[in-house]
Amino acid sequence: MTPLKTAHLSSGKSEIEIFSEPALERICEFVQAAAYSSSIMITSSTLYSLYGSNLAAALSTRLPCRSICVPNGEEAKTLEMANKCWIAMKQGQLDRRSVVISLGGGTVSDLAGFVAGTYMRGIPLLSVPTTLLGMVDAALGGKCGINLQQSKNLIGIFNFPEKILISLDYLASLPDRELRSGLAEVIKYGIICEPKLFEYVENQLAAILEKERTALKEVIYHSCVTKIEITEKDERDLEGIRARLNFGHTLGHALEELTGYSTFVHGEAISIGMCFAARVSLALGFASEKFVQRIENLILRAGLPIRLPKEIDSTKVFELMRGDKKAIKGKIKLILVKELGQAFQQEDVSPTLILEVIDNLKG
Ligand SMILES: NC(=O)c1ccc[n+]([C@@H]2O[C@H](COP(=O)([O-])OP(=O)(O)OC[C@H]3O[C@@H](n4cnc5c(N)ncnc54)[C@H](O)[C@@H]3O)[C@@H](O)[C@H]2O)c1
Numbered sequence: 617m618t619p620l621k622t623a624h625l626s627s628g629k630s631e632i633e634i635f636s637e638p639a640l641e642r643i644c645e646f647v648q649a650a651a652y653s654s655s656i657m658i659t660s661s662t663l664y665s666l667y668g669s670n671l672a673a674a675l676s677t678r679l680p681c682r683s684i685c686v687p688n689g690e691e692a693k694t695l696e697m698a699n700k701c702w703i704a705m706k707q708g709q710l711d712r713r714s715v716v717i718s719l720g721g722g723t724v725s726d727l728a729g730f731v732a733g734t735y736m737r738g739i740p741l742l743s744v745p746t747t748l749l750g751m752v753d754a755a756l757g758g759k760c761g762i763n764l765q766q767s768k769n770l771i772g773i774f775n776f777p778e779k780i781l782i783s784l785d786y787l788a789s790l791p792d793r794e795l796r797s798g799l800a801e802v803i804k805y806g807i808i809c810e811p812k813l814f815e816y817v818e819n820q821l822a823a824i825l826e827k828e829r830t831a832l833k834e835v836i837y838h839s840c841v842t843k844i845e846i847t848e849k850d851e852r853d854l855e856g857i858r859a860r861l862n863f864g865h866t867l868g869h870a871l872e873e874l875t876g877y878s879t880f881v882h883g884e885a886i887s888i889g890m891c892f893a894a895r896v897s898l899a900l901g902f903a904s905e906k907f908v909q910r911i912e913n914l915i916l917r918a919g920l921p922i923r924l925p926k927e928i929d930s931t932k933v934f935e936l937m938r939g940d941k942k943a944i945k946g947k948i949k950l951i952l953v954k955e956l957g958q959a960f961q962q963e964d965v966s967p968t969l970i971l972e973v974i975d976n977l978k979g
Pocket of ligand 1: 660662663666688689690693720721722723724726746747748749750753754755756757758759760769786787788789790791794797798882883
């Protein structure tokens with residue numbers, strides 16, 4: 617099969633395939649052709665019973681295969697879980713031609729990418745995302761890592777999978793809330809650099825939420841292409857180009873952290889973060905009220921939140937934003953927008969204005 621999109625990177629290439637069929641045969645075919653010496657599948661218990669056990673059985677007829685299950689959600693992204701994986705890799709006598717297979721959403725791919733990239737200074741990684749968010753974002757782009765206490769993604773590396781196999785079939789079992797969460801990142805690409813993708817989501821929202829395959833394939837394909845193209849231009853996030861992908865994430869991450877990763881799923885926190893960034897853009901005269909309303913309308917129609925819960929402590933959100941990885945000397949960097957497709961980084965937004973917009977965003 618011809619890869620759908622290949623990312624050309626300083627470390628080699630990362631190939632993406634998107635298909636409608638179940639992934640099992642394609643995964644087996646790929647590991648066999650690559651002649652890996654052995655494998656370890658990292659997944660969650662939910663995904664192991666849905667898909668992982670069949671995959672492990674099929675893989676074990678081709679090469680030695682171990683499986684390790686980590687908890688669902690952010691509890692997977694801990695040093696304890698990374699340690700559990702490294703120990704399993706050692707016990708399985710994985711070598712530098714062994715492959716780590718990540719089967720799961722963004723939390724699993726963040727952890728699996730991290731352990732694959734650090735074990736023996738890096739062994740091959742095959743990523744099989746099972747959430748929309750994983751397919752359009754987390755499994756691409758090479759960023760992976762774990763949380764440090766409550767601090768999101770503070771420990772991490774860049775590690776690109778050799779292959780990313782995206783099967784739409786997995787989305788059949790994905791809960792609606794998780795589908796909507798992934799859609800938040802698609803809407804983000806539309807806002808920051810792909811007006812046509814934004815318009816497509818506006819027009820085809822019902823079909824996407826109904827999981828119609830043509831519509832899903834369209835949004836996944838265009839999101840992948842967008843993320844890969846941005847990543848290729850700024851692989852290590854040093855040029856300010858990749859920073860645009862953080863639109864909505866400074867407040868979003870702070871909110872996730874403040875609520876202990878239990879109130880919002882990732883895309884929901886990012887949705888509120890995007891409304892915040894759009895409202896800062898409006899307050900500074902960069903964006904029009906009409907444009908901000910258009911953004912909020914789509915987010916709302918997608919079943920995602922646009923307002924902060926009333927009980928959220930604005931000062932605490934602000935303090936967490938100052939501790940964001942992107943902040944330098946406590947100065948918050950924000951990605952703002954002018955119009956669809958026009959996003960830019962702003963470093964000197966006044967703390968008073970930030971606090972004011974946070975307060976006004978409560979609903
Ligand atoms: N590395 C990156 O570039 C990047 C980008 C965006 C997000 N992320 C990270 O991704 C994480 C969020 O990922 P996520 O939204 O995929 O959440 P997730 O990995 O927690 O998965 C969400 C839930 O869906 C379940 N699930 C997954 N696939 C399923 C399927 N096919 N059927 C049924 N249930 C399924 C999981 O078991 C889990 O309970 C966050 O930690 C975020 O920081 C990373």
